[in-house]
Amino acid sequence: MFTILVCDDEKEIVDAIEIYLVQEGFRVLKAYDGEEALEILKKEEIHLLILDLMMPKMDGIHAIMKIREDSSIPIIVLSAKTQDADKILGLNLGADDYVGKPFNPLELLARVKSQIRRYTNFGTAPESVPSEQVYSTGGLVINDDRKEVTVDGEIVKLTRIEYNILLFLVKNKGKVFSIDQIYEQIWKEDAFGADNTVTVHIRHIREKIEIDPKNPKYLKVIWGIGYKVEKL
Template sequence: MHMYNILVVDDEKEITDAIEVYLKNQNYNVFKAYNGEEALKIFDREEIHLVLMDVMMPKLDGTSATIEIRKKSTVPIIILSAKSEDMDKILGLNIGADDYVTKPFNPLELLARVNSNIRRYTNYSNNEITQKNNTTIKIGGIELDDNSKEVIVDGEKVKVTPIEYKILYLLMNNPNRVFSIEEIYEKVWQEPAYNPDTVTVHIGRIRNKIEINPKVPKYLKVVWGIGYKFKK
């Protein structure tokens, strides 16, 4: 069994220690950091497969650290956010985080989020996405190569995260079909829709990468009151 490395970043030692216990019980290897600067040093030194990132920290906050990690890696990043900090969740997702867990968290929920993000990332990395009838999907100026997991927009490669890729693959593989937010979540995350609001944020990020004018999208359309579709 492959042992995955989890980087836990929080300035409260009691929280990092508690998370370490939960994760080690699931056979994960844990690295701990207490601010963003420490986190980046560990990330550059070790092979990290997932990051649990608090937002409010000294020296370098979680938002800045997430931006730096996203410049060089697509590993899953889960934001640790207090219930009162909804804007932190949305900001974290907007800058590249994949998911969030609300503090105080239920250990079982935390492990579920970690397990599903690790599973999704390793499937993406190992080219195991299912439904490979065609290795390339091309609609208009958007091309998706399922062998290399690359997205090409008007001839230029665009960097996407595993979550963004899977959402785009689902919609482009079913052009003009409308998917509800809950349906997108369940098909991409492969679990019940715990955090369906994350879908809307990820859709916004995809639009920023593939649309000439994200506010007036040509491809990734909203169907008000229902969901989203990729227009062919």
């Protein structure tokens, strides 16, 4: 069972988050300021921390700085401070994700699950935590056991072919593949007249995983050669 520490000075928010997490099978510990969270982290095996920024005694920023001195557990910042500068500061100090208040509980759950999967896949979780077949680059995560794709915690719906193309490229992130190589890998047949078929599927994938498909972050075209998924 994964243990999640929820730290916020608003008891109602902590209790509400606990309800959703427990329903999903997580064990939940609660803290109401940064100092209390640090004490719990010293005594308990925590797999993920949900942390508010504005709290008494020790705020979330200073708590993140202390935690990152000796721990790499995933940290999701949950805060009413939603300005870009606040988000950037939290992420630069070592937070893994940032959710603004008010928040959608289902979105928070999706982000929690995404961070837990990445934490497990990177080999930093305790040995007792079961590992799944998860491939990722930046905020793009593919759980091949569940056939699930998420981008920044949001589930993305792909067709079978789109999924197979993206999985192949993410497994080989940083490597460039020609249209013919992609076609032969996915369709398992000679790439005769494959250009349009692969190009259309690539376009559809971009429309689903990229914030700006015309200026993609993940799925890049290398003009005259082919495509690759960026190693982030």
